[in-house]
Amino acid sequence: MAMKIALPDETGRMTDYVLTGTPLPHTVLPRDPARIVYSAAHVVADPFSAADPSGQAAVDWEKTLEFRRYLAGLGLGIAEAMDTAQRGMGMDWPRSLELIRRTRAELPDALIGNGCGTDHLDPAHVTSVDQVIGAYMEQVEAIQAVGGRLILMASRALVQVAKSGRDYERVYRTVLAGCEQKVILHWLGEMFDPALDGYWGSRDFDVALETVLAIIEENRARIDGIKISLLDKEKEIILRRRLPEGVRMYTGDDFNYPELIAGDGQGFSHALLGIFDPLAAAASYAVAKLGEGDVAAFHAALDPTVPLARLIFRAPTRFYKTGVVFLAWLNGFQDHFIMVNGAQAMRPLPYFTGIFRLADGCGLLRDPERAASRMKSLLALYGA
Numbered sequence: 001m002a003m004k005i006a007l008p009d010e011t012g013r014m015t016d017y018v019l020t021g022t023p024l025p026h027t028v029l030p031r032d033p034a035r036i037v038y039s040a041a042h043v044v045a046d047p048f049s050a051a052d053p054s055g056q057a058a059v060d061w062e063k064t065l066e067f068r069r070y071l072a073g074l075g076l077g078i079a080e081a082m083d084t085a086q087r088g089m090g091m092d093w094p095r096s097l098e099l100i101r102r103t104r105a106e107l108p109d110a111l112i113g114n115g116c117g118t119d120h121l122d123p124a125h126v127t128s129v130d131q132v133i134g135a136y137m138e139q140v141e142a143i144q145a146v147g148g149r150l151i152l153m154a155s156r157a158l159v160q161v162a163k164s165g166r167d168y169e170r171v172y173r174t175v176l177a178g179c180e181q182k183v184i185l186h187w188l189g190e191m192f193d194p195a196l197d198g199y200w201g202s203r204d205f206d207v208a209l210e211t212v213l214a215i216i217e218e219n220r221a222r223i224d225g226i227k228i229s230l231l232d233k234e235k236e237i238i239l240r241r242r243l244p245e246g247v248r249m250y251t252g253d254d255f256n257y258p259e260l261i262a263g264d265g266q267g268f269s270h271a272l273l274g275i276f277d278p279l280a281a282a283a284s285y286a287v288a289k290l291g292e293g294d295v296a297a298f299h300a301a302l303d304p305t306v307p308l309a310r311l312i313f314r315a316p317t318r319f320y321k322t323g324v325v326f327l328a329w330l331n332g333f334q335d336h337f338i339m340v341n342g343a344q345a346m347r348p349l350p351y352f353t354g355i356f357r358l359a360d361g362c363g364l365l366r367d368p369e370r371a372a373s374r375m376k377s378l379l380a381l382y383g384a
Contacts, residue, residue: 003018003019003368003369003372004016004017004018004019005017005019005372005375005376007353007356007357007375007379008349008353008379008382008384009350010350012384014384017356017357019360019365019368019372020360020361021359021360021361021362021363021364021365021368022363023281023363023364023365023366023367023368024281024282024285024301024363024364025285026074026281027074027281027284027285027288028073028074028075028284028288029074029075029076029284029287029288029291030075030288030291031075033075033287033288033291034287034290034291035261035268035269035270035271035287035290036077036111036248036250036270036271037076037077037270037271037276037283037284037287038076038077038078038079038111038113038250038270038271038272038273038276039071039076039077039078039079039273039276039277039280039283040078040079040082040083040084040085040272040273040274040276040277041067041068041071041078041079041080041084041085041277042067042084042085042086042277042321042324042325042328043057043059043064043085043086043091043099043340044059044060044063044064044067044325044328044333044334045057045058045059045060045336045338045339045340046058046059046060047060047335047336047338053090053340053341053342054341054342056092056095057086057090057091057092057095057340057341058340059095059099059340060334061102063333063334063335064099064102065102065103065106066333067328067333067334068080068103068106068107068110069106069107070280070333071277071280072107072110074280074281074283074284075284076111076276076280076283076284077110077111077112077113077272078103078107078110078111078112078113079112079113079115079151079272080099080100080103080112080113080114080115080148081096081097081099081100081114081115082115082151082153082274083115083188083192083193083274083318083321084274084277084321084324085099085115086321086339086340086341086343087115087117087119087153088119088156088193089318089321089340089341089343090339090340090341090343091340092119092120093117093119093120093139094120096115096119097139097142097143100114100115100143100146100148101146104146104147104148108147112148112149113149113150113151113184113272114143114148114149114150114151115151115153115186116136116139116140116143116150116151116152116153116183117136117139117152117153117154117155118132118135118136118139118155118156118157118158119153119156120135120138120139121135121157123156123157123159123160123195124160126157126160126161127161128161129158129161129162129167129170129171131157131161132155132157132158132161132171133170133171133174133175135155135157136152136155136171136175137174137175137178140175140178140179141178144179144180149181149183150179150181150183150184151183151184151185151186151227151272152172152175152176152179152183152184152185152186153186153188154186154187154188154193154196154199155171156193156195156196158171158199159195159196159197159198159199162201163201164201165200165201165202165207165208165210165211165214166201167201168200168201168211168215169211169214169215169218172185172215172219173215173218173219176219176222176223177222179222182222182223182224183222183223183224184223184224184225184226184227184250184272185212185215185216185223185225185226185227186226186227186229186252187199187200187212187226187227187228187229187230187252188229188252189229189230189231191230191231191315191317191318192229192317192318193318194318200212205230205235209235209238209239209242212226212239213239213242213243216243216244216247217244220244220246220247223247224247224248225243225247225248225249225250225270226239226243226247226248226249226250227250227251227252227272228249228250228251228252228253229252229253229254230252230253231253231254231255231256231313231317232253233253233255233256233259233260236249236251236253236256236260236269237260237264240267240269241266241267248270249267249268249269249270250269250270250271250272251269251270251271251272251273252272252273252274253273254273254274254275254309254310254312254313254320255306255309255310255313256306257271257273257275257302257306257309258286258298258299258302258303258305258306261287261290261302262290262295262298262299271283271287274313274320274321274324275305275309275312275313275324277324277328278312278323278324278327278328278331278359278364279302279305279308279309279364281364281366282301282302282305282362282363282364283302285301286298286299286301286302289301304361304362305362305364307358308355308358308359308362308364311323311351311354311355311358312324312327312355314351319343319346319347321339321343322339322343322344322346322347322351323347323351323352323355325337325339325343325344326344326347326352326355327355327359327364329374330356330359330365330370330371330374330375331364331365331366331367331371332366332367332370337374337378349378349379349382349384352375352378353375356371356375359371
C-alpha cells in the first residue's frame with residue numbers, strides 16, 4: 001500500500017500527499033572520479049545542552065563525525081568548517097578549529113579542505129589590512145599544525161578596511177606565501193553573507209573578476225582552484241574559461257550545479273557545494289555515472305534535484321542551513337531537529353513541507369517511513 005501523509009498548505013488546510021520516491025542506490029565514487037566532489041558538511045547540535053543558543057555552540061561531536069564518516073564512505077571529499085557548518089552563524093573560530101581537529105583525527109586519509117578565515121576578528125574594530133593578514137596567518141598556522149589543507153575563506157574584516165583591489169592582492173599574496181600546500185580560494189557572494197558585499201574591492205563583477213584573476217595568476221603555484229558561489233552560472237563560466245592552466249574551478253552554484261559539473265566543450269567545474277550535504281547520495285551516484293560515460297544517467301540523477309536545491313537555498317539564502325539539517329533529521333543522521341544558534345526556527349512550515357515533497361520525488365529519503373513519521377512530529381509541533 002502506498003504511504004501517505006496529510007500535509008498543510010499555507011492556510012492550514014490538510015491534503016493527503018502520497019510518497020512515490022524510491023531511495024537512490026548506495027554508490028561509492030572511485031578513487032579517481034570524473035570530478036572532484038567536496039560536500040560542505042553541517043554540524044549536529046547537542047539538544048541536551050543547557051547553554052543558550054545565542055551563546056557558544058553546543059555540538060554533538062559523535063553525531064557530527066558520524067555524518068562525516070558517511071560522506072567519506074561515499075567517496076566524497078569534505079569541506080570542513082565552512083558556512084554550511086554555520087561558520088560565523090553560531091560556530092566561532094575556537095569551535096571551528098576543534099571541528100577541524102576532530103575530523104582530521106577521525107578521517108586522516110579522507111580528502112578534506114578546511115575553512116580558513118579571519119572570523120575571530122570583530123570587523124568593527126579592525127583598522128588595518130595588516131590586522132587582517134595577521135588574523136589569516138593565525139588560522140593558517142593552526143590548521144596546518146594539524147596537517148589540514150586550506151580553503152581560504154572570504155574575510156568580512158577585509159571588506160571593512162580594503163580601499164581597493166590592490167589591498168586584496170597584498171593580503172592574498174602574503175597569506176598564500178605562508179601556505180604549505182596548494183589552497184582553494186573562495187568567492188562567496190553577498191546573498192550568502194551580506195557582510196561580503198563588494199568583495200575583491202568592487203561591487204562591479206567585471207572589476208572584481210580582474211582582481212581575482214590577477215591574484216590567481218601571480219600565485220598560481222600555490223592555488224589548487226577557486227570556488228565561486230554567486231548563484232550565477234554565466235559569471236562562473238566566464239571565470240572558468242579564463243583560469244590559468246592547472247587551476248581548477250569548483251562550482252559553489254547551488255542553483256545550476258548539474259550543468260556546470262557536466263561542463264561544455266570548453267571545460268567543466270568540479271564541485272564544492274553545500275547542497276551536496278543533503279544530496280550526497282545523488283552526487284556520488286551521478287558523478288560515478290559521469291565517470292562511466294553515462295551522461296544521461298548523470299543528468300537523470302541530478303537534474304530533478306534542482307527544484308529542491310533552489311527551495312533550500314531560496315532568499316534569504318544564508319538560512320539554507322536550516323533546510324540542510326532538516327533533511328539530515330528526516331534521513332536519520334541525527335535524532336532531533338535542533339540546530340546551533342537556534343537556526344531551526346529560521347524558516348516557515350511551508351518551506352519544510354515543500355522540502356519533504358521534493359526530497360521524496362528525488363529519491364532522497366533514505367527510509368520514507370521514518371521520514372514520514374518525523375514529518376508528522378514536526379507538524380504536531382506546529383499544531384497541524
